[in-house]
Amino acid sequence: MYIIEAGARTQHYWKSLWARRSLLYYLTRKDLIVRYKQTFVGVSWVLIRPFLTMVVFTVIFGAIANLDSNGLPYGFVVFAGVLPWYLFANLFSETSGSLITNGAMLRKVYCPRLIFPAAILLVGLVDFAVSFFLLVVMMFWYHITPSWQIIFFPLFILMAGSTAIGLGLIAATLNVKYRDFQQLVPFLLQMGMYISPVGYLNQLVAKHWEFVYSLNPLAGIINGFRWCLTPDSIPLYTLGLWYSIGFSIAALLIGITVFRLAEDGFADTI
Amino acid sequence: MTFAIKVQNLSKRYIIQHGTPAGSLKELVEHYRRKFFYKLTPKFKDAGPDPYEVTHEEFWALKDVSFEIAKGAKLGVLGRNGAGKSTLLKVLSHITEPTAGRILIDGEISSLLEMGTGFHPELSGRENIFLNGAILGMGRTEILRKFDEIVAFSEIEKFIDTPYKRYSSGMQVRLAFSVAAHLDPDIMILDEVLAVGDVAFQKKCLKKMEAISNSGATIIFVNHGVEAIKQFCNQAIVLDHGRLVLNTTDIDQAIALYLGDS
Numbered sequence: 001m002y003i004i005e006a007g008a009r010t011q012h013y014w015k016s017l018w019a020r021r022s023l024l025y026y027l028t029r030k031d032l033i034v035r036y037k038q039t040f041v042g043v044s045w046v047l048i049r050p051f052l053t054m055v056v057f058t059v060i061f062g063a064i065a066n067l068d069s070n071g072l073p074y075g076f077v078v079f080a081g082v083l084p085w086y087l088f089a090n091l092f093s094e095t096s097g098s099l100i101t102n103g104a105m106l107r108k109v110y111c112p113r114l115i116f117p118a119a120i121l122l123v124g125l126v127d128f129a130v131s132f133f134l135l136v137v138m139m140f141w142y143h144i145t146p147s148w149q150i151i152f153f154p155l156f157i158l159m160a161g162s163t164a165i166g167l168g169l170i171a172a173t174l175n176v177k178y179r180d181f182q183q184l185v186p187f188l189l190q191m192g193m194y195i196s197p198v199g200y201l202n203q204l205v206a207k208h209w210e211f212v213y214s215l216n217p218l219a220g221i222i223n224g225f226r227w228c229l230t231p232d233s234i235p236l237y238t239l240g241l242w243y244s245i246g247f248s249i250a251a252l253l254i255g256i257t258v259f260r261l262a263e264d265g266f267a268d269t270i
Numbered sequence: 271m272t273f274a275i276k277v278q279n280l281s282k283r284y285i286i287q288h289g290t291p292a293g294s295l296k297e298l299v300e301h302y303r304r305k306f307f308y309k310l311t312p313k314f315k316d317a318g319p320d321p322y323e324v325t326h327e328e329f330w331a332l333k334d335v336s337f338e339i340a341k342g343a344k345l346g347v348l349g350r351n352g353a354g355k356s357t358l359l360k361v362l363s364h365i366t367e368p369t370a371g372r373i374l375i376d377g378e379i380s381s382l383l384e385m386g387t388g389f390h391p392e393l394s395g396r397e398n399i400f401l402n403g404a405i406l407g408m409g410r411t412e413i414l415r416k417f418d419e420i421v422a423f424s425e426i427e428k429f430i431d432t433p434y435k436r437y438s439s440g441m442q443v444r445l446a447f448s449v450a451a452h453l454d455p456d457i458m459i460l461d462e463v464l465a466v467g468d469v470a471f472q473k474k475c476l477k478k479m480e481a482i483s484n485s486g487a488t489i490i491f492v493n494h495g496v497e498a499i500k501q502f503c504n505q506a507i508v509l510d511h512g513r514l515v516l517n518t519t520d521i522d523q524a525i526a527l528y529l530g531d532s
Contacts, residue, residue: 004364005372006281022413023404030401034392108387109405110364180295264367267360268284 010112010264017112027119032126046127047134050086054079057199067200070233073142077226079135081198083128084156084225088164088218089189091124095168096185099176103270113263114256117165117172124164128157139229149231156224159248163217166251169259176262176270197222202237210239217251220244273376274457274488275339275362280371282332282357282512287325331357333512334371339505341376344489346503346521348496348528353509355492359383359461362490377456377488380407384461386446391435395426395445398434402449416452423478424448444471451478457488476502496525 002011010016036043054075061067062074069077098116099106106113139146175181196218197205205213213219220240227234332354339345349355360366362373363381388405389398399420403413421427424444429437437445460479479502483489493499499506499521506524508516518524 002375003372004361004368004375006368006370008372010364020404020407022408022410025410026401026404030390030393030397033397034390105388105405107365108384110381111405111407178295178298267366 013112017114020111020115023111024115024118028122031123046130050082050131053082061199067204070201072230072233076138076142077201078199079138080226080229081222083131083135084160084222085193085196085198087124087128088160091120091161091164092168093185093189094120095165096171096175099172099266106270107267113266117169121161121165144230146229147231149228153228156221159221159244162252163248166255169255173258173262176266214240214243217244217247272341273338274341276374277335277337278372280332280335281369282361283369284329284331286327286329330512335514337507337514337517339488341488342486343505344483344503346499346506347492348506348524349509354512355509359459359492363459379457380453380455381459382450385443389434392433394433395430399449406453420448420452447475459490461492
């Protein structure tokens with residue numbers, strides 16, 4: 001017996017999310033097929049974007065500004081920052097638009113709506129894995145061998161993912177009512193790319209700015225990525241790390257709560 | 271007799287907002303700015319009417335509706351445009367939340383408010399069957415099991431690996447109906463879905479629906495075509511301006527009321 005009652009929360013939410021796992025599978029599959037098989041350049045898009053960003057940033061920050069790279073090849077430093085950044089940026093922007101994109105479905109079919117962001121997460125992880133392959137090639141090229149610290153790598157992927165999804169869920173909820181957020185998100189991401197240590201090392205930030213700088217949750221995450229891969233050259237950014245861990249957990253929890261509180265009204269307001 | 275669905279004092283209110291057509295941030299900010307200055311400076315009143323003023327109007331799409339559907343019954347929902355039929359189906363399908371009242375549901379519901387929801391033009395017919403099946407609530411193994419049957423029913427075997435966007439509109443609806451027709455839920459909600467394909471295919475659809483209903487499923491059915499309801503349903507409700515005006519097993523009486531109404 002199932003009861004729908006005014007003002008009451010949906011019953012067995014997580015259970016019904018699990019029951020619809022085949023929908024999650026086919027939504028993810030749809031996005032991957034459309035992206036990887038049917039667009040003209042296909043898989044290379046996922047590689048071209050971070051690769052070109054890396055080239056441009058390496059020229060600007062490495063060759064022209066001549067910033068310090070702790071003895072590492074500058075291209076590698078940048079690429080190890082570009083990857084987590086794009087993982088975060090893609091997940092965040094896609095999640096924030098996910099309800100608008102699936103608006104037609106939202107109004108015609110019931111499913112736990114968290115399934116849309118969940119599919120985005122899976123697609124984003126596949127994209128990340130593909131571009132990560134390029135980083136591995138790069139490490140071979142520069143003879144960079146990872147040490148045991150590499151075991152922390154999944155932790156930083158998880159942090160980037162949960163920060164992006166958490167913030168994305170809040171933006172998606174607001175987006176349903178105020179479409180302005182659709183304009184705001186790309187702008188925020190554009191700024192974020194420069195205030196996060198993507199094209200440079202966060203070690204370059206002056207000491208008295210360090211605390212302010214660590215307030216950007218991406219600082220700790222991106223530093224963590226580089227540290228995992230090359231612990232001998234890149235010191236761990238402890239202050240930023242603890243903050244980022246806290247932030248990523250809080251963002252996800254708050255995001256899910258906000259999303260779920262507004263969820264039952266989505267079909268009416270969208 | 272046990273019920274499949276019991277609706278108790280169901281109401282659904284929509285707020286119609288005048289003044290913020292786009293609902294954008296700018297208008298929200300402007301609204302509060304004006305409200306603020308309005309309080310500070312009495313003269314502000316003379317500046318003319320506030321173009322950003324927000325007024326609310328209530329609209330009850332459903333008001334205090336109660337009825338019961340027995341297991342295996344076929345309920346036809348009649349009513350003019352705006353009577354609340356679609357809202358009722360949306361609330362029953364869990365797509366939108368009721369404002370008051372409650373619904374008890376015994377069994378698994380599948381609802382078809384629109385054919386082909388979620389079909390993707392770039393994907394092949396095959397991929398779309400899986401995607402749409404999953405959207406409608408089928409599991410992977412269930413779709414695999416019914417796959418051949420679905421393809422055969424839609425009569426598009428030859429084009430199953432062609433992208434959906436290359437299909438004629440007739441082929442598109444046929445494929446969409448075929449997936450939908452192979453759901454076997456305990457309760458099925460249908461909104462005007464029979465108007466698909468040519469006459470021969472429509473007959474096939476009606477037959478399929480009869481087969482589904484004969485298997486013991488409960489069906490809730492909205493259609494403007496009175497004939498289909500007469501032929502198909504054994505219970506009918508008539509809605510008018512969000513209120514339930516008749517609930518009967520005498521289909522002819524319901525149809526007479528509905529036709530007299532309009």
